[in-house]
Amino acid sequence: MRPLLAAALMLALAGPASAHRVNVFASVQDAADGTEVVLVEAKFSTGRIPALGEVRVEDAQGTVLATYPLQDGAARFPLDRDAAAGGLAITVSTDDDHEGYWLLTPSDLDSGGGS
Amino acid sequence: MIRAALAAVLLAAPAWAQDRPVIVADSYPMAYFAERLAGNAAEVRLSVPDGRDPSSWRPGLADVVAIQAADLIVLNGSGLSDWTTRAALPRARTVDTGRGLADDRIATETITHSHGEEGSHSHEGVATHTWLDFALAARQAEALAAAMARALPDAPVDASLGALLSDLATLDAAGDALTGGRTVPVIVSHPRYEYFGRAYGLAVEALDWEAGAAPDADALADLASRADRTSARILIWEAEPPTEARDAVAALGLSQVVLPPMATPPAEGDFVTGLRDGMAALGAAIAAGG
Numbered sequence: 001m002r003p004l005l006a007a008a009l010m011l012a013l014a015g016p017a018s019a020h021r022v023n024v025f026a027s028v029q030d031a032a033d034g035t036e037v038v039l040v041e042a043k044f045s046t047g048r049i050p051a052l053g054e055v056r057v058e059d060a061q062g063t064v065l066a067t068y069p070l071q072d073g074a075a076r077f078p079l080d081r082d083a084a085a086g087g088l089a090i091t092v093s094t095d096d097d098h099e100g101y102w103l104l105t106p107s108d109l110d111s112g113g114g115s
Numbered sequence: 116m117i118r119a120a121l122a123a124v125l126l127a128a129p130a131w132a133q134d135r136p137v138i139v140a141d142s143y144p145m146a147y148f149a150e151r152l153a154g155n156a157a158e159v160r161l162s163v164p165d166g167r168d169p170s171s172w173r174p175g176l177a178d179v180v181a182i183q184a185a186d187l188i189v190l191n192g193s194g195l196s197d198w199t200t201r202a203a204l205p206r207a208r209t210v211d212t213g214r215g216l217a218d219d220r221i222a223t224e225t226i227t228h229s230h231g232e233e234g235s236h237s238h239e240g241v242a243t244h245t246w247l248d249f250a251l252a253a254r255q256a257e258a259l260a261a262a263m264a265r266a267l268p269d270a271p272v273d274a275s276l277g278a279l280l281s282d283l284a285t286l287d288a289a290g291d292a293l294t295g296g297r298t299v300p301v302i303v304s305h306p307r308y309e310y311f312g313r314a315y316g317l318a319v320e321a322l323d324w325e326a327g328a329a330p331d332a333d334a335l336a337d338l339a340s341r342a343d344r345t346s347a348r349i350l351i352w353e354a355e356p357p358t359e360a361r362d363a364v365a366a367l368g369l370s371q372v373v374l375p376p377m378a379t380p381p382a383e384g385d386f387v388t389g390l391r392d393g394m395a396a397l398g399a400a401i402a403a404g405g
Contacts, residue, residue: 023200024201060175060176060177062175086176086177087176087179088176089175089176100201101201102201102202103174103176103179103202105176105179105180105202105203106180107180107183108203
């Protein structure tokens with residue numbers, strides 16, 4: 001439910017500026033094994049889902065914590081709350097040279113993705 | 116006034132450390148309106164660092180944390196601040212003053228390019244500087260006032276709104292008087308003036324010159340070509356150009372006017388005085404034969 005609320009919020013605040021950009025959203029979800037994962041979702045504003053790309057995860061100091069492959073517009077990675085204490089900056093680069101980002105603040109991490 | 120204050124306190128402290136409620140604005144016009152409406156009842160901060168354009172600024176995580184903690188977050192909307200769609204903002208404490216302008220927005224020129232598997236495709240956009248149509252700015256001020264009245268019941272919003280709307284109406288009247296009902300062609304140094312041109316009878320031809328840089332020979336040749344094609348005799352700069360740039364444009368026989376678009380705080384004066392003075396200079400140039 002929390003990610004849905006955050007996604008709705010993102011859409012509500014989204015401006016009409018560009019018709020061709022990568023919208024990125026990230027949220028915290030509970031995995032079946034009891035751990036927490038960050039789900040990254042990317043979509044062009046045209047509605048097309050980027051097939052391939054890379055997800056770069058940075059901490060609040062700009063240190064790259066990890067990179068993950070983006071497949072069919074999504075990526076998942078385990079949430080390390082110690083490393084993410086100051087939040088996470090998540091940047092998606094698609095294989096056709098578009099880039100977008102989402103900023104997960106500490107309060108977002110506690111609420112699932114939105115304030 | 117507001118420029119120094121905004122730069123000095125730019126998101127320097129979290130909202131909870133302030134005695135007064137904190138309002139964070141995504142652009143100078145919204146910060147100016149908020150300060151006019153709040154008086155001393157709130158601390159108004161500009162989210163964008165001094166000298167940075169809100170349209171291209173990417174905040175850091177600490178910036179977003181501070182913004183999320185504000186009592187009220189004020190956005191121009193209309194796609195001005197890209198970052199506002201790349202972080203979660205608290206819906207109950209965020210006001211998009213451009214929300215009611217959907218039918219008034221201006222689509223910008225489509226840029227087509229080719230890369231990747233998608234092949235040739237287009238990027239379309241919307242002009243963002245809505246406040247340069249002062250009638251639209253007044254509607255944004257009214258939307259902001261309504262949000263502030265809810266969020267800050269102690270602020271003298273109702274009393275302040277009338278004075279702000281009066282100033283905007285004065286600017287609007289000055290805009291209406293610029294061309295005497297004609298359509299006057301002008302060239303602008305950067306694509307910021309779509310709403311201004313539409314509202315006040317200017318046929319705007321936009322260059323994309325970097326602020327503060329001197330145009331090279333190709334850029335000047337392009338300017339000359341556009342001036343011939345459009346019959347424009349006036350170039351509007353968004354900021355005072357380098358002397359060599361002003362001299363080079365003067366050699367083409369064009370009048371030159373500085374009209375700050377105000378997305379960022381002006382070097383001198385404020386939103387009202389800066390635009391008033393810029394429009395006075397533009398009116399003089401038009402009257403002189405522009």
